[in-house]
Amino acid sequence: MDVIEVPDPGDPRLADYFRLRDVNLRKSIEAEHGLFMAEGDKVIRRALAAGFAPRSLLLTRRRLEALADLAAEVDAPVYVVGDAAVERLTGFDVHRGALASFHRRPLPEPGDVLRGARRVVVLEDVLDHTNVGAIFRSAAGLGVDAILLAPRCADPLYRRSVKVSMGAVFAQPYSRLTDWHGGLDELRGRGFRLLALTPGPGAVPLADALVREADAPVALMLGSEGDGLSSRWLDQADAGVRIPMAGREVDSLNVTAAAAIACYELTRPAGGAA
Amino acid sequence: MDVIEVPDPGDPRLADYFRLRDVNLRKSIEAEHGLFMAEGDKVIRRALAAGFAPRSLLLTRRRLEALADLAAEVDAPVYVVGDAAVERLTGFDVHRGALASFHRRPLPEPGDVLRGARRVVVLEDVLDHTNVGAIFRSAAGLGVDAILLAPRCADPLYRRSVKVSMGAVFAQPYSRLTDWHGGLDELRGRGFRLLALTPGPGAVPLADALVREADAPVALMLGSEGDGLSSRWLDQADAGVRIPMAGREVDSLNVTAAAAIACYELTRPAGGAA
Missing domain, CATH: 3.30.1330.30 (Ribosomal protein L30/S12)
Known part of the structure; x- marks a missing residue:
């Protein structure tokens, strides 16, 4: 010293x-x-x-x-x-x-954090450092195996992200895709089922989808704060999944709340069953 | 005009x-x-x-x-x-x-929002307007019947709360306890089971507790950002409940994330079963 x-x-x-x-x-x-x-x-x-x-x-x-x-x-x-x-x-x-x-240390390659992983969260364009920090805290606390970030997603090691995460960004394995366009191919090539969190029509309740995929490695994709997932990523998903809403005037959750519930469902014993 | x-x-x-x-x-x-x-x-x-x-x-x-x-x-x-x-x-x-x-309008009395309610969230001393707004959005979106606020909890109609909630504070029935000390008596008198969200020893997984209480009206208590629930309120709870953690260095979630998961579990069909 x-x-x-x-x-x-x-x-x-x-x-x-x-x-x-x-x-x-x-x-x-x-x-x-x-x-x-x-x-x-x-x-x-x-x-x-x-x-x-x-x-x-x-x-x-x-x-x-x-x-x-x-x-x-x-x-x-x-x-x-x-x-x-x-x-x-x-x-x-x-x-x-x-x-x-x-x-900083060099980030691991996506393949390095995906090896052996079964429950993965993919953030497309979450742009706010506070949200990224809070999502990392939920993912690390609940035991998500890895997070993949799209190229434009905010930096988990930026001061505000680090602070909001309470240091969870140091404990959570993650990597960044260098290619937005074909970035999901890596996941598909490794046998991951791609689930897109979306309020859109045809989306099934998240818990039901996870029960159905209980034996498959699953990557759950979340989109940006305002617009959700891009149509390109939505099109590449195997299924759209949603968090069931009560049907009051409030029709969506903020991304931190949605991510917390998603991480919770992803990491429940037996893939979604109580 | x-x-x-x-x-x-x-x-x-x-x-x-x-x-x-x-x-x-x-x-x-x-x-x-x-x-x-x-x-x-x-x-x-x-x-x-x-x-x-x-x-x-x-x-x-x-x-x-x-x-x-x-x-x-x-x-x-x-x-x-x-x-x-x-x-x-x-x-x-x-x-x-x-x-x-x-x-503003006069707030309803606690008894008015509790009448017929079966799934209630009680916020003890959540002091941050952003957190209160986000929690109201989750509660309204997922369909919590009522929120009760302790006397010191931040104001849901403060500008920042309103904004973060995207207006969910207008849709979510809520009231404020005027008496912190004896405030939970009203809930108990109406037959509510009081569950305290806490990482403390002896707490059971939230989902298990809700399955057990499937037929009872339940009030889930959440504490302040830093310190959690007061010992007085913890002592008055029927049971401590927790969100299971993965056992990494991250040992808790932020209050918005915890509340989102709590509201999600509270409002699942059949009180916690998938």
């Missing part, structure tokens, strides 16, 4: 932590340097436990004493910054007192 | 729309005047369809033409305000182009 007081928020050693609320700037900083951010001691510890290598840890002076044990665990520079300087640097009040920058 | 151009964002006729992002200010304005805000034409139409009486409608000049049919439906003054003035007035860019202020 190497604790370094940094008085100047413009110090280049703190560059990883610059303007954390500027989504576009952050995307380019994080891509260029191959880093991601973790916030709060619990989430930082989960990243360490999952084997991610820290680039540095940043502690606010106010919380330094309380977080000394975290600093001792980190094999990287530990920067201590005054509270006002942290706010100028990052753009917000880091009330948990700890941020860490980690090296 | 009475369309009125209002050039000055400080005009007292626009007072209902002042500083919509200032949560504390809004709470006192809305309580004092007995009003709530709806945003976007779809949600505004749902409030009208649910019989709420509008106080006024505010349209941005840019969207006036596209929303003329909405203006025609509203039996209250329609204020048209320039885009820059709207942003100064409300504190944000009203990109949907429509806001409406509605009169």
